[in-house]
Amino acid sequence: MSYKTILVSLNEVGRIAESVAAAVTLARETGAHVSGLYVIPAVQVYPSVGFEAAPQVFEGNRTFFKDNAERVKQAFEEAMRRESLPHDFHQIDARTPVIADEVVAAGRSADLVVVSATNPDEITGVERDFVEQVVMALGRPVIVLPYQGDAALSLGEIVVGWDGGREAARAAFDALPLLKKASKVRIVRIDPQKDPSLRGSVAGADLAETLSRHGVKAEAQGYPTDGLDEGQALMRCAEDSGAGLIVMGAYGHSRLAEFIFGGATRFVLTRMARPVLMSH
Structure with a gap:
């Protein structure tokens, strides 16, 4: 592809x-x-x-x-x-x-x-x-x-937000041509410790393994929110690593639910500081 x-x-x-x-x-x-x-x-x-x-x-x-x-x-x-x-x-x-x-x-x-x-x-x-x-x-x-700043797009390091859902899966594989160009790809699961089914495993390791078969230099990691919104935590992870692109699924919940209750997509769209690849 x-x-x-x-x-x-x-x-x-x-x-x-x-x-x-x-x-x-x-x-x-x-x-x-x-x-x-x-x-x-x-x-x-x-x-x-x-x-x-x-x-x-x-x-x-x-x-x-x-x-x-x-x-x-x-x-x-x-x-x-x-x-x-x-x-x-x-x-x-x-x-x-x-x-x-x-x-x-x-x-x-x-x-x-x-x-x-x-x-x-x-x-x-x-x-x-x-x-x-x-x-x-x-x-x-x-x-x-982003609507402000230089909005520079870099493929040196890419952060992929991963929750195992449909939209996240779509985004990860839609981004495959860019992931293959990156020197490092981080598969990031926000607050994996909150999901009992993930205990004893590395969240996102299965996706990292699949992507590696495509030649993607991927590694999986959990990332705690420390009380932050999931979208804010994902952006902070990208900032900490110096990533030039975030990949994420968009609107895993309805837009109305995100408007009322908040959500990662809504937060990222309103406060993004670097390019984001989204798929729905």
Whole structure:
């Protein structure tokens, strides 16, 4: 298994440099073709309220993305040509105001999709829940870049969050082409001492053994939360080890349950400090 087509979403205009840099790193490591995707959303139409006869039309997002289209295309293509990477650029005039819908539709034909998180403190024109929509609906692995900082993607060391669940298994094997490139892969089980079935065993050792047959330099370890949220503990583990990528399953519980009770996915998406590969 290898990645042959990587799609990078370019609508977070303020994070173009970081998004393109991540795509370049991935393409160099895997030899994949890179497709840049830029969506011009349709105007937003709001129903009329009160005594107003006509609906309200908001064109601000459409205008903003139209005005920045040429700059985004130029930044993407210059970076690809500079690195001599096979690439193409697609600008889509969307049928709806929802950018995520077009990214999902295009991304289902790719091996891997790269997106940037949306800064909750800024209005960027991209939906606030853009990443959640893409991860939940896409059916492909998604690398999410932090919305601040340099968002540098490195494959030297990778941390894989492992709980034995469906989403974690999907993520681990979706990430296999990248895990094979890493000099070290840590299979991390958060608080294994809380699971009676794991007593007397090394949590994640079975996955590490399977990955080793693919040539992955993997080792399994438990990691205590010390009272931290699971997502926070996973990020701290990655920080302690200097990992350049976290791999994890997304939304093992429903999004509503994570919103109400909290969850690793929600915590990581709101406070991530390094790239994360997610699968659902």
